[in-house]
Amino acid sequence: MSTNAPDLAELERRAAERGPVYGEGAHIVCDNLVRIYKTDGIEVVALQGLDLLVDAGELVAIVGASGSGKSTLLNILSGLDVPTAGVARVAGSDLLTMAARERLRFRREQVGFIWQQTSRNLLPYLTAEQNVELPMRFAGRSRRERATRAAELLGMLGVGDCAGRRPQELSGGQQQRIAIAVAVANEPHVVLADEPTGELDTATATEVFAALRRVNEELGTTAVVVTHDAQVTERVDRTIGIRDGRTSSEVRRRSADDGTRTAEEYAVLDRVGRVQLPKAFTQALDMRDRVRLNLETDHVGVWPDRKTGRKADREESDD
Numbered sequence: 005m006s007t008n009a010p011d012l013a014e015l016e017r018r019a020a021e022r023g024p025v026y027g028e029g030a031h032i033v034c035d036n037l038v039r040i041y042k043t044d045g046i047e048v049v050a051l052q053g054l055d056l057l058v059d060a061g062e063l064v065a066i067v068g069a070s071g072s073g074k075s076t077l078l079n080i081l082s083g084l085d086v087p088t089a090g091v092a093r094v095a096g097s098d099l100l101t102m103a104a105r106e107r108l109r110f111r112r113e114q115v116g117f118i119w120q121q122t123s124r125n126l127l128p129y130l131t132a133e134q135n136v137e138l139p140m141r142f143a144g145r146s147r148r149e150r151a152t153r154a155a156e157l158l159g160m161l162g163v164g165d166c167a168g169r170r171p172q173e174l175s176g177g178q179q180q181r182i183a184i185a186v187a188v189a190n191e192p193h194v195v196l197a198d199e200p201t202g203e204l205d206t207a208t209a210t211e212v213f214a215a216l217r218r219v220n221e222e223l224g225t226t227a228v229v230v231t232h233d234a235q236v237t238e239r240v241d242r243t244i245g246i247r248d249g250r251t252s253s254e255v256r257r258r259s260a261d262d263g264t265r266t267a268e269e270y271a272v273l274d275r276v277g278r279v280q281l282p283k284a285f286t287q288a289l290d291m292r293d294r295v296r297l298n299l300e301t302d303h304v305g306v307w308p309d310r311k312t313g314r315k316a317d318r319e320e321s322d323d
């Protein structure tokens with residue numbers, strides 16, 4: 005062995021010198037997250053190295069084409085599904101290494117989930133109030149505490165008058181607002197919603213999204229919403245685009261002092277320096293296989309490779 009090899013103390017010193025760990029301080033951390041489904045010997049890579057950071061108290065929307073991996077991501081973050089590889093952490097809980105008992109507790113107490121299908125969120129034979137109390141019963145809360153919190157949440161979400169009614173006696177919008185109350189009953193760190201307004205008309209969808217926003221603002225619950233609803237994406241500050249199982253783009257919206265909203269689109273730069281160019285850009289310039297890069301003082305230029313770009317071929321044959 006070379007006498008120059010670093011000893012243990014030196015290796016520890018070097019490790020301590022490295023910068024902060026990726027996602028340190030973030031509430032939700034996905035680092036190179038992979039989920040492969042195996043059915044009948046066929047492998048489907050639903051997530052292929054997805055990176056995502058969400059801060060505590062944020063409300064973010066996730067968008068993407070059908071099959072891009074949105075539901076897979078939410079199922080992992082909610083503890084329903086286990087990733088194949090990578091890192092997934094929610095409020096400090098490691099979703100890869102969690103034991104079964106911890107996972108059950110995580111699902112009951114740390115996250116709340118709202119499904120698109122109103123019928124999936126509530127038990128049909130219980131009243132709205134009983135539905136909200138149920139997760140608190142599982143968490144061992146007293147009868148009085150359960151009743152007080154259920155009444156507070158239903159009132160806050162504008163469905164206090166529905167407390168004694170069963171789901172079939174309620175509209176879709178009322179059911180979804182009660183589902184939000186159920187999801188946050190145990191004061192979870194995070195609420196996850198998969199197309200919560202997907203089955204609703206525009207006016208009702210607005211009310212349901214307003215209820216979700218209220219929970220985010222007033223209770224401080226971090227919220228991640230998968231949606232196709234432009235109304236939702238226009239109202240959140242951050243919309244994350246997923247393409248082929250990876251985070252590909254991000255739109256940040258800000259409100260100016262006069263109330264107007266401005267949107268800026270970003271591409272995601274991952275830790276190893278990869279950027280996914282939007283399909284519209286690569287198609288417009290016929291970029292494929294490889295591109296030429298140029299470092300300028302304040303930006304990086306990306307050009308189609310003259311040899312592979314079909315337009316370039318045509319231009320060359322025209323010369």
Ligand SMILES: Nc1ncnc2c1ncn2[C@@H]1O[C@H](COP(=O)(O)OP(=O)(O)OP(=O)(O)O)[C@@H](O)[C@H]1O
Pocket residue numbers: 041042043048049050068069070071072073074075076077
């Ligand atoms: N349980 C499963 N077994 C096998 N393949 C699956 C399973 N769940 C999802 N997939 C596959 O993983 C990929 C991602 O699916 P996912 O449901 O996460 O996409 P999505 O973006 O939520 O789509 P949609 O908007 O249609 O709901 C798809 O190719 C899908 O067919």
